[in-house]
Amino acid sequence: MDHCDECGFDYPSVPAAALPGRLHEFGTRYSTALSAARDPRRRPAEQVWSPLEYACHMRDVLRIQRQRLTLALAVEGPEFTPMGRDERAVADAYNEQDPAVVLGDLVAAADGLASAFAPLGPAELDRTGVYPWPERQTRTLLWLGRHTVHEGEHHLLDIRRGS
Template sequence: MADQVSVLARHYVAEYAELLSADPVVLRRRATPQLWSPLEYACHMRDVLLVQRERLLAARRSDSPVTEPMGRDDRVEHDGYIHQQPADVARQLHDAALLFAHGLDQLGPEDWERTLSVPYPEIAVRSLRWFAVHTLHELRHHLLDIRRQLEHT
């Protein structure tokens, strides 16, 4: 499964781009104050892919690096997710997925077992195989979050 993540990541971001072509007012609407809007989820996923790429490269550079939390909740406000342009986010998300996928494509068979310490969902040492599959899970999960919200508008 891990060896298919780069192909699937490229596929999923195309679906994000399609959803991000919806009405910007709808994309910025939160169903509840605690739930991110579709646009905020897309921005989050863009940033996840960029952070995961850096973590992947760190695991290639050194043995079992310790990675820092990405500050996911702070980014929503600090980067002004709600004010970003959906078309820009779609393009950036596509580019972030390509960068992450390219990094995965560079892994040789022995590299998949390299490890890094990840802070989420709990602090643990994980293989790059787990890391890739977990990132794909996040892509799928947040795509579903966006679809659910757009279906109820």
């Protein structure tokens, strides 16, 4: 996956040097988006997450991607465990969480992942892991960073559509 037809995100358009800044910006951008939501817990449709649920999901994506990055830097070609996004949303009661706490945690997770990507050079970004979604495939850490930026951008769009 190098392009998202739904949101228009183009993976190659994000250079490696831009990853830390793009990831760091998600803290502010999600705070702004969630604050603009009339009711952050309201689901716009039965099978569509609320703005708060998307923010919780993005917080967890940032945390898990940092774990995956750390693992791939320590181990050759690890297989990444699926995050269980739908199961996690239910088990962790995303829509019952405190938005202020979620946003604080999202800011910390974004900053942590941005800091983890910042010192990486071409050799580290070329390291690989087996990514479980949308299909099991070997991916570089550069792709992992770009995919995380895509997730962040896409879910900001989801929040704006659902607000």
